[in-house]
Amino acid sequence: IDTAHLITGFGIDDTVQFFKSQRLSKSLFMMRYRGPSDSTDPKILFTYDLRLDRVSIGQEYNLYTCTFMPLPMVKQKHLIYKVNLQATGQDRFAPSTMHTNLYFYSI
Known part of the structure; x- marks a missing residue:
């Protein structure tokens, strides 16, 4: 798999509601290597x-x-x-x- 879809939710306690105002999503291309240089x-x-x-x-x-x-x-x-x-x-x-x-x- 070269692409992952990251979904995060946030709130002030553990009962996070995944409403649009409390949700972020991002597609990530995972195959690019970043070396120390x-x-x-x-x-x-x-x-x-x-x-x-x-x-x-x-x-x-x-x-x-x-x-x-x-x-x-x-x-x-x-x-x-x-x-x-x-x-x-x-x-x-x-x-x-x-x-x-x-x-x-x-x-």
């Missing part, structure tokens, strides 16, 4: 680790999983400029670990 990291950079252990996708043919994960509270607007996704496990029906690094800076 291409990196233009900002001088003030924050990273945030998101990790889910024992994630199973299910027995039926399915390509995604969905969950809510808390993000850090910030006082000003931030921009996520890089996402690093990692998954362990070869069998998609066996529980595996999903690990995501978010790289962001304040604007």
Whole structure:
């Protein structure tokens, strides 16, 4: 798969409503590699680790999983400029670990 469709919802608590005012979506082309020489990291950079252990996708043919994960509270607007996704496990029906690094800076 070379393109992923990222859908996010946000709110002030865990009962997120996916109304247009609280939803973002973006198609991402995942095949472009950015090597270290291409990196233009900002001088003030924050990273945030998101990790889910024992994630199973299910027995039926399915390509995604969905969950809510808390993000850090910030006082000003931030921009996520890089996402690093990692998954362990070869069998998609066996529980595996999903690990995501978010790289962001304040604007």
